[in-house]
Amino acid sequence: MLEIERLTRRFGEKTAVDGVSLSIPAGQMVGVIGRSGAGKSTLLRMLNRLTEPSAGRVLFDGTDITALRGQALRDWRMRCAMIFQQFNLVQRLDVLTNVLVGRLNRRPVLTSLLRMFTAQERAMALAALDRFDLAETALQRADTLSGGQQQRVAIARALLQEPRIILADEPIASLDPRNARTVMDALRGVNRDGITVLVNLHDLATARDYCDRIVALNAGRVVFDGPPPALTAQRIREIYGVTEEEFAEEAAAAVGAPPPRHPAIAAA
Numbered sequence: 001m002l003e004i005e006r007l008t009r010r011f012g013e014k015t016a017v018d019g020v021s022l023s024i025p026a027g028q029m030v031g032v033i034g035r036s037g038a039g040k041s042t043l044l045r046m047l048n049r050l051t052e053p054s055a056g057r058v059l060f061d062g063t064d065i066t067a068l069r070g071q072a073l074r075d076w077r078m079r080c081a082m083i084f085q086q087f088n089l090v091q092r093l094d095v096l097t098n099v100l101v102g103r104l105n106r107r108p109v110l111t112s113l114l115r116m117f118t119a120q121e122r123a124m125a126l127a128a129l130d131r132f133d134l135a136e137t138a139l140q141r142a143d144t145l146s147g148g149q150q151q152r153v154a155i156a157r158a159l160l161q162e163p164r165i166i167l168a169d170e171p172i173a174s175l176d177p178r179n180a181r182t183v184m185d186a187l188r189g190v191n192r193d194g195i196t197v198l199v200n201l202h203d204l205a206t207a208r209d210y211c212d213r214i215v216a217l218n219a220g221r222v223v224f225d226g227p228p229p230a231l232t233a234q235r236i237r238e239i240y241g242v243t244e245e246e247f248a249e250e251a252a253a254a255v256g257a258p259p260p261r262h263p264a265i266a267a268a
């Protein structure tokens with residue numbers, strides 16, 4: 001269980017996340033939506049302490065994550081893997097090594113530096129790649145892969161951390177619809193294995209299709225929290241003051257994604 005209690009982050013005068021409280025049961029897939037600047041990235045980044053909260057707490061199974069220091073903080077970051085919009089692979093390294101990077105934090109510094117991995121770790125990495133139909137790319141350089149393949153490599157790398165939670169910040173914003181689907185299928189697949197997934201999405205239709213729960217942010221605050229069918233086009237209008245179509249186009253532009261081809265205007 002992840003408990004977020006009145007979590008707040010200020011940047012100077014700006015309050016990016018403003019007293020957010022959420023209880024997220026283990027194994028849930030939560031889509032976080034909101035306009036550009038609503039605080040989605042800041043919220044996710046506070047959960048694994050890439051960004052420090054100004055106030056509030058995060059508890060995981062009763063442990064206060066916001067108070068962790070040193071090794072305990074490193075352990076938490078391992079259990080709470082991040083996926084980024086731009087994949088963050090080492091382009092000149094082969095795919096297998098990129099996946100094995102997920103093990104680095106789990107090992108002593110020297111073996112990490114030498115990038116020495118056990119046969120068991122290599123087998124784990126290959127199995128993770130195989131699961132996403134990428135085993136045959138293991139020895140290719142990462143930069144020879146498509147965006148969708150690279151993002152699935154990033155998910156495989158995250159799995160090598162043996163995480164309890166995956167935090168994905170706009171994981172499909174740079175992908176075409178087909179690749180976006182393969183990445184969302186991969187995330188949903190690992191979620192079905194019991195890993196909690198929090199995913200920032202600009203695309204409402206995707207959030208509806210894949211998530212158990214949608215949290216909508218506006219100006220750093222939670223303005224909707226419920227099951228996808230409850231987030232109707234009418235609710236979007238009430239919350240954001242725009243049609244769902246306008247919301248979709250604006251959100252896509254904010255993350256540099258192509259405009260939606262089929263805005264889910266009547267999804268509800």
Ligand SMILES: Nc1ncnc2c1ncn2[C@@H]1O[C@H](COP(=O)(O)OP(=O)(O)OP(=O)(O)O)[C@@H](O)[C@H]1O
Nearest residue numbers: 011014016034035036037038039040041042043254
């Ligand atoms: N390091 C920072 N320094 C100053 N202001 C920041 C910083 N990070 C975020 N902000 C501000 O906090 C607010 C929330 O930003 P955040 O990136 O979390 O929003 P977002 O919903 O993820 O939007 P986007 O999709 O455009 O990234 C914005 O006004 C942003 O300018």
